[in-house]
Amino acid sequence: LYHVLLDFYRITLIQKVREMSTEASMPEESNGVLSKDNIKTTLTTEAPPASTSVVALAAAAAAAPTPAATSTNNKKAFKSESNGNGSNSDDEAKNESKTHGLVDPWYQFNEPEPEKIEGDLQYTPSYFLRTHSKNNNPADVQTQIWQCCFAPPSALGDTITRDVVATCGGSSVCFIDVTTGDVLLKYNRSTKALASENLYALAWTTLEVTNDEESVEEEQDDESDPIDAPGRSKAESKRSDNKQERTSVVAAGGGKSTVVLVDVEAGFCYHMFRTVTTKASSIICSLLFHPKKHSWLFCGHEDGHIEVWDVGLVSRPNYNKTNCVPLTTLPAVSGDAYNLQYCHKHDLLLAGCDSALLFYQLDMQKIIDGERLEVTKVDLPIPGYTGNGSSVVDSITMVRDTVLAAKCALHARIYVADVEHFLHKRKPAVKQKNVDFYLKAEFEDVVSLEWSDTDNYYMNMGADPSSCVLVCGDDKGTLWLYDLYNLITGKVPSPLTGGPEIPDPIPPCTKLLWPDLDDPEVEKAGKLRLDSYDIVVDKCCIDEGADHVVAVTSNNMVCIWTRAEHSESTDDSQ
Incomplete structure (x- = not known):
């Protein structure tokens, strides 16, 4: 009788979840989503003027493999389911004590010491892959790929290694090994998904794994237990103390405020939810998991407000216990929230927005209680302009934990600044809604990097904290690389280390x-060559040690570049 009742409970729960998904009018997902993009067309190229050799490039057409091919390649297939001025040490100690019960017990932040790359930063193109094609069209040059991100150290496992990069664009998310060019996994939304439901943002995390076939008695015991710490029951605390298994999870978001959660090791898209149910057209521009609380997801929206959600645990094998809960909303301050970053030392959420750079002081208890967070607004300098004005901060990234790179549209520059310097220089805000502190940054506060004078927007940077290398693409397919090691370590005096302004x-x-690609699929389809259009590099990322640079473009290309001293083995494998 006990087992009969338990089975009845499970079936009822599954039916209820499906009913809720239907009522929420979530987009329908495809059955047997694409798995491995292993069909490649070899492209030959003439190396660009900056290169000295001819290399073979591989383009992976996003075509569904046959069952036999999937079996032969022994690759996992994705399945889908419908369903004050700068803090001093005393302030930091008080904040740490106050939030101790909320921080994940396994949290640790060990920033690597800066290590300079010896020699010139020379890279050769290794793989140019077309993996996000609409309807598996191998000649699709219109789908935009918006994000790419290497797996963080905490996300590494059997499938995910330090050489795996995740990309999202169109209706799909891909996981690619940059050393081989293999597409290890691919999640694809239903072909019925509209362009308004495309995926624009991506974030990695690790979540605790729980068994969703636990007994009813344990669940009842969990519900009846008093709370040990804010937001955690005794059962959750016990699982954490016992070093509960954790797994790599990727969140992707985009049109209609939709977020999908992917259990990467299991190859399973296990949940989908909407952050905003009152506005059908709301778009998610950026995602970031809280490094100190891995289940907390910050979702930046096009109207500037930021939703904070707790996505809970991963409940295998049936994913019946997935429970995503909204925690709080950070009100809009300066328009679209394009990028989100985090500063560990000062517990800051940094947001690059439509008209300013914002710092949110992340008091975890205030988030739990739904209280307003302290906000600092920074206006970056504008070349040739001395008055008060705002700029579109369309990209930010952390070069080091307290060293920020910010790019403003139409400035033809990238600004690198010390976050602590900004915090010490800020002043109380006067008559600014939802803003507590304000700073009008000057050129003496930042290091300026020369960049493209393009009038295009939203070309996002990437950086490697280990080597202090920064990379950003432009609208010609060119990648601009900057070695900031000497500036960050103080070997070259600059505002980053309290030194003088660097005028130019x-x-x-x-x-x-951009290399000269030979693309037979595009030629066969009678389309113009890729370089006939602007090749907008939407996002760049770089792995630890700067061995590989990955760029994703507006013409459906994932571009993998390998540092010259590491490219020999790659060339041999072509």
Whole structure:
């Protein structure tokens, strides 16, 4: 009788979840989503002027493999389911004590010591892959790929290694091994999904794994237990203390405020939810998991407000216990929230927005209680302009934990600044809604880097904290690389280390030009060559040690570049 009742309970719960998903009018997902993009067309190229050799490039057409091919390649297939001025040490100690019960017990932050790359930053193109094609069209040059991100150290496992990069664009998320060019996993939304439901944002995390076939008695015991710490029951605390298994999870978001959660090791898209149910057209521009609370997800929206959600645990094998809960809303301050970053030392959420750079002081208890967070607004300098004005901060990234790179549209510059310097220089805000502190930054506060004078927007940077290398693409397919090691370590005096202003923008140390691609699929389809249009590099990322640079473009290309001293083995494998 006990087992009969338990089975009845499970079936009822599954039916209820499906009913809730239907009522929420979530987009329908495809059955047997694409798995491994292993069909490649070899492209030959003439190396660009900055390169000295001819290399073979591989393009992976996003075509559904046959069951036999999937079996032969022994690759996992994705399944889908419908369903004050700068803090002093005393303030930091008080804040740490106050939030101790909320921080994940396994949290630790060990920033690597800066390590300079010896020699020139020279890279060769290794793989150019077309993996996000609409309807598996191998000649699709219109789908935009918006994000790419290497797996963080905490997300590494059997499937995910330090060489795996995740990309999102169109209706799909791909996981690619940059050393081989293999698409290890691919999640694809239903072909019925509209363009308004495309995926624009991506974030990695690790979540605790629980068994959703636990007994009813344990669940009842969990519900009846008093709370040990804010937001955690005794059962959750016990699982944490016992070093509960954790798994790598990727969240992707985009149109209609939709977020999908992917259990990467299991190859399973296990949940989908909407952050805003009152506005059908709301778009998610950026995602970031809280490093100190891995289940907390910050969702930046096009109207500037930021939703904070707790996505809970991963309940295998049936994913019946997935429970995503909204925690609080950070009100809009300066328009679209394009990028989100985090500063560990000061517990800051940094947001690059439509008209300013924002710092949110992340008091975890205030988030639990739904209280307003302290906000600092920073206006970055504008070349040739001395008055008060705002800029579109369309990209930010952390070069080091307290060293921020910010790019403003139409400035032809990238600004690198010390976050602590901004915190010490800020003043109480006067008559600014939802803003507590304000700073009008000057050129003496930042290091300026020379960048493209393009009038295009939303080309996002990436950086490697270990080597202090920064990379950003432009609208010609060119990647601009900057070696900031000497500036960050103080070997070259600059505002980053309390030194004097550097009057002129610093040029890049390397430019990687778009190679001359031979694309038979595009030629066969009678389309114009890729370089006939603007090739907007939407996002760049770089792995630890700067061995590989990955760029994703507006013409459906994932571009993998390998540092010259590491490219020999790659060339041999072509």
